[in-house]
Amino acid sequence: MSDQRNVWIFIEQEEHQIAGVSLELLSKGSEIAHRLGSQVWAVLCGWQVEDLVEQVIWHGADRVMLAEHPELQVYRTLTYCRAIIQVVQASKPYIFLMGATPVGRDLAPRIASALKVGLTADCTDLLIGDYTSKKDNTVYKDLLYQVRPAFGGNIIATIVNPKTRPQMATVREGVMRCNQPDYTHQGVVEKVDVAFESGDFALQVLSRELREPTVKLMDSPVIVAAGAGVDSREEFELVRELASLLGGEVGASRAAVDAGFISREHQVGQTGSTVRPRLYIAAGISGAIQHLAGMDQSNKIIAINIDPHAPIFQIANYRIVGDVAEVLPLLIKSLREKAK
Amino acid sequence: MSFTRSYQSVVLVKQVPDTRNVSGNVMTADGTMNRSALPAIFNPEDLNALEMALSIKDQYGGSVTVLSMGPFQAAEVLRQALFRGADRVVLLSDRKFAGADTQATSYVLKCAIDKLGEYDFVFCGQQAIDGDTAQVGPQVAEKLGIPQITYAEAIIDLLEGEIVVRRAFDLGTELVRCQLPCLLTVVSTANKPRPPSARKRIEFKMAAIPHEYPRLLNQWVEFRDEQALAKYLEQRKLNIEVWGAADLDIIETNLGLAGSPTQVYKVNYVVLETTDSKDIQPTPEGIQALITELVQEYIVG
Numbered sequence: 001m002s003d004q005r006n007v008w009i010f011i012e013q014e015e016h017q018i019a020g021v022s023l024e025l026l027s028k029g030s031e032i033a034h035r036l037g038s039q040v041w042a043v044l045c046g047w048q049v050e051d052l053v054e055q056v057i058w059h060g061a062d063r064v065m066l067a068e069h070p071e072l073q074v075y076r077t078l079t080y081c082r083a084i085i086q087v088v089q090a091s092k093p094y095i096f097l098m099g100a101t102p103v104g105r106d107l108a109p110r111i112a113s114a115l116k117v118g119l120t121a122d123c124t125d126l127l128i129g130d131y132t133s134k135k136d137n138t139v140y141k142d143l144l145y146q147v148r149p150a151f152g153g154n155i156i157a158t159i160v161n162p163k164t165r166p167q168m169a170t171v172r173e174g175v176m177r178c179n180q181p182d183y184t185h186q187g188v189v190e191k192v193d194v195a196f197e198s199g200d201f202a203l204q205v206l207s208r209e210l211r212e213p214t215v216k217l218m219d220s221p222v223i224v225a226a227g228a229g230v231d232s233r234e235e236f237e238l239v240r241e242l243a244s245l246l247g248g249e250v251g252a253s254r255a256a257v258d259a260g261f262i263s264r265e266h267q268v269g270q271t272g273s274t275v276r277p278r279l280y281i282a283a284g285i286s287g288a289i290q291h292l293a294g295m296d297q298s299n300k301i302i303a304i305n306i307d308p309h310a311p312i313f314q315i316a317n318y319r320i321v322g323d324v325a326e327v328l329p330l331l332i333k334s335l336r337e338k339a340k
Numbered sequence: 341m342s343f344t345r346s347y348q349s350v351v352l353v354k355q356v357p358d359t360r361n362v363s364g365n366v367m368t369a370d371g372t373m374n375r376s377a378l379p380a381i382f383n384p385e386d387l388n389a390l391e392m393a394l395s396i397k398d399q400y401g402g403s404v405t406v407l408s409m410g411p412f413q414a415a416e417v418l419r420q421a422l423f424r425g426a427d428r429v430v431l432l433s434d435r436k437f438a439g440a441d442t443q444a445t446s447y448v449l450k451c452a453i454d455k456l457g458e459y460d461f462v463f464c465g466q467q468a469i470d471g472d473t474a475q476v477g478p479q480v481a482e483k484l485g486i487p488q489i490t491y492a493e494a495i496i497d498l499l500e501g502e503i504v505v506r507r508a509f510d511l512g513t514e515l516v517r518c519q520l521p522c523l524l525t526v527v528s529t530a531n532k533p534r535p536p537s538a539r540k541r542i543e544f545k546m547a548a549i550p551h552e553y554p555r556l557l558n559q560w561v562e563f564r565d566e567q568a569l570a571k572y573l574e575q576r577k578l579n580i581e582v583w584g585a586a587d588l589d590i591i592e593t594n595l596g597l598a599g600s601p602t603q604v605y606k607v608n609y610v611v612l613e614t615t616d617s618k619d620i621q622p623t624p625e626g627i628q629a630l631i632t633e634l635v636q637e638y639i640v641g
Contacts, residue, residue: 077478077488102509106490109475113446113482118601121473131605145605151359151470156608164601202487203518206504210512222640246640265510270472279639300639301614302630304622315614318630322622330627335640338631 005038005094005142008166010084011056011064012103013046014075014210021099021173023059028126028176029097030060035128036142041065041093045083047073050189057187059179065091067192071201074208075103078200081110087192088115088166095144096166097126104170112168118161119168120146124175124274131160138162144169153270153293174218174274215249215265217273222248222281225268225295228255229284229305229324236261238328239283245335251275253291269294281331284324287312304328345500346402349393350453352464352480353386353406353421355414359469382417385465387533389526392495393463394425394534400498402460403427407452409437409445412551418580422544423536430456431549434584439597442471446479447599451588453484461503462523466491474525481523489516492524547578 007029012019029040042061044052046068053064067083088096088111098104100122112119125147131140144167146159161167217223224243230236243250251268252261268275269291280298285291287303287310295301296315303316304327313319320327357378393404406421408414409432418429432452440448453462462484467474474490481488493508496515507514508527548556553566563569573579585595593599620630634640 077490081482102491105474106478106488109442109473109478110482110488112475113443113479116443116601118441118443119475120602121471121475131603133603146602150472151357154359154609158605158607159602160605161601162603199485202522203489203516206515206517208512208514210509213511279634300634302620313617317614317617318620319617320620320622320626320630327622327627330622330624331631333624334628334631337628338635338640 005036006041006091007033007036007038008041008043008088008093008096009061010096010098010104010107011042011044011052012099012101013044013049013052014103016049016052018052018055019099019101019103019173020178021101021104021171021176023055024173024176024178025097025099025171026056026059026061027179028171029095030179032095032126032128032144033062036094038094039063041091043067043084043087045072045080047071053187053189055181058181058183058185060182060185061187063188063190065190065192067194069194069196071196072194074205075107076203076205077106077110078202079194079196080107081114082196082200083192083194084111085114086194090192093166096168098168098170100170100172108168108170115164115166117164117166117168118159119170120148120159120161121170123148123169123171124156126169126171126176131162133162143167149270149293153289172274174276213265217249217251217266217268217275220249220275221278222246223251223268223275223277223279223295223298224248224281224283225251225253225285226256226261226283227253227285227291228259229286230256230261231259231284233261235284235325235328238324238332242281242283242328242332242335245332245339246279246281248277248279251280251295253285253288282312282316283328285312286310287315344400346400347396347460347498348402348458349396349404349461349463350456350459351386351390351393351404351406351421351426352449352462352476353390353408353417354383354465354468355380355408355410355417356383356468356470357381380413380416382420383465383468383470385467385526385528386417387465388528388530389463389465389524390421390424390426391531391533392492392524392526393461395531396461396495396498397425405430405456405459407432407449407456409433409440409448409452412549412582415549415552415580419544419547420536422547423540424534425537425540428581429547430581430583432583433549434586434595436585436592436595439600440595441600441602442473442475442479443601444595444597444599446476446483447594448588448590449476449480450483451590452583453480455583455588460520462486462521464523464525466525466527477523477525484521484523487518487522488525489518489522490525492526493530544578546573546576547580548573549580549582551582 039062127145276297497504
């Protein structure tokens with residue numbers, strides 16, 4: 001088994017809904033497995049979730065390890081750990097990926113600790129390549145390069161796990177592209193039994209209240225984002241108006257969120273959403289590295305800033321040096337005229 | 341009268357470079373980072389963790405012990421913890437710990453917590469602002485063999501051997517009940533950390549690790565030598581303990597770089613630049629031309 005070099009994906013589901021990041025990881029996993037000449041295996045835990053298997057296979061899984069048990073109906077660290085560790089130890093994956101969601105960030109480190117393997121959090125890219133250890137010049141073939149920002153996004157580090165298996169990593173939602181489902185793709189379902197221990201039930205979930213996101217930044221083709229340079233309600237209304245004219249969403253830098261003009265859900269950047277819209281308009285955003293890290297993959301970037309030396313201009317395709325209070329109305333007026 | 345027990349808490353804290361305020365002089369012209377230009381601070385969410393532990397002590401009694409693993413300079417965050425009300429602080433420092441990833445770090449913290457003995461809670465911040473991994477907390481819990489409650493925002497109830505905690509995510513909350521002992525990782529919205537108390541600032545002004553004694557001797561000329569200073573500090577419990585590998589029941593191959601399964605293959609400094617860019621004049625004509633171009637290129641529909 002261990003020479004199969006399979007790529008495993010944890011399929012996160014909540015009330016019968018598969019997390020978007022899990023499907024994105026199936027796409028990325030397929031790409032990596034193709035490169036390694038191996039398979040994509042998915043781990044799906046829950047209760048009465050067998051009907052989700054089809055979707056997992058269409059998105060690229062060659063095999064689905066299905067752990068169904070009433071105790072797995074609601075996510076809990078210890079019960080999910082028990083189930084996953086059992087299947088991992090039985091089948092020895094080469095790579096194991098999870099979403100960097102509240103569930104993944106709770107579960108992955110616990111599993112990595114139990115398995116005594118390396119784990120890299122919040123990867124922004126995953127590649128396959130060779131690594132030569134500086135200690136003894138040993139060459140490790142086809143390792144997983146785990147690329148992630150560190151030091152508040154000021155550096156990009158590539159991490160490897162030369163010796164321990166599986167090589168584990170978490171990836172944030174929206175960072176990897178999700179392929180269209182392939183309805184002809186075939187896969188095998190393997191049901192697994194879980195043997196719990198009494199200590200696994202030390203924690204009980206009394207209630208859980210999750211709400212749907214009111215902002216869909218990641219899916220929006222156009223984002224008009226406001227920064228510290230948008231410093232009045234009136235100017236903020238201009239940002240909203242422009243976004244609505246373009247059929248887009250309103251984004252924000254941390255400064256605008258902290259100023260109280262808009263909720264944290266709209267924040268773009270390392271501690272907000274990672275976005276890559278067709279058009280990103282940065283209004284009054286200076287371009288701190290934490291913000292740029294969340295939007296620099298946008299197709300076209302228009303930057304409006306009063307300061308000609310603002311870092312945002314280094315990545316902008318269209319640079320407008322000027323006051324947002326004057327430039328935004330011009331953009332709105334021009335768009336209205338086009339629409340006529 | 342109902343019997344209420346007291347609780348022993350351990351808080352794990354980290355000194356971090358203040359990556360939130362990276363300014364011009366931190367990034368050098370060749371794109372590398374001048375780390376010494378970043379001030380070293382108490383990791384913000386670790387202050388929320390400390391506050392949660394202190395508020396349990398305020399309400400139920402018990403003790404708060406603060407551990408930090410890091411270089412000698414990290415003694416500063418331990419003093420800050422004493423100023424806020426910690427009963428005991430220990431610095432975990434050894435060359436052998438250097439280069440540790442989250443796995444090797446959580447191993448040292450686990451061994452140190454074992455050495456402390458009985459405890460009801462381990463608290464840490466949800467994540468540190470330098471690594472942003474949020475991994476050490478859950479990994480310490482796993483190594484201790486205790487349950488974890490990540491994203492902890494509020495303690496709703498604390499009964500004999502059980503705690504009810506509200507967890508907070510971007511898109512909702514969860515209420516959980518958990519047996520003790522357990523580990524909690526605390527989010528920034530949990531509380532407003534108390535400032536250092538003026539009285540404790542005076543009381544613990546001289547609290548120091550032996551490495552800092554030469555500096556203190558320069559400041560406090562009334563001590564003849566380090567020995568006299570050490571004796572004075574010990575009598576007043578102002579000597580901050582430092583534990584190295586030799587002080588812990590530890591397997592050395594699990595430490596530092598050698599004990600870290602992850603290795604850094606390479607580091608790139610972020611230089612963001614675009615080659616395809618043009619200046620647009622902030623005039624009606626300039627903006628109109630821009631919109632026309634965007635429409636022609638199907639960027640605006």
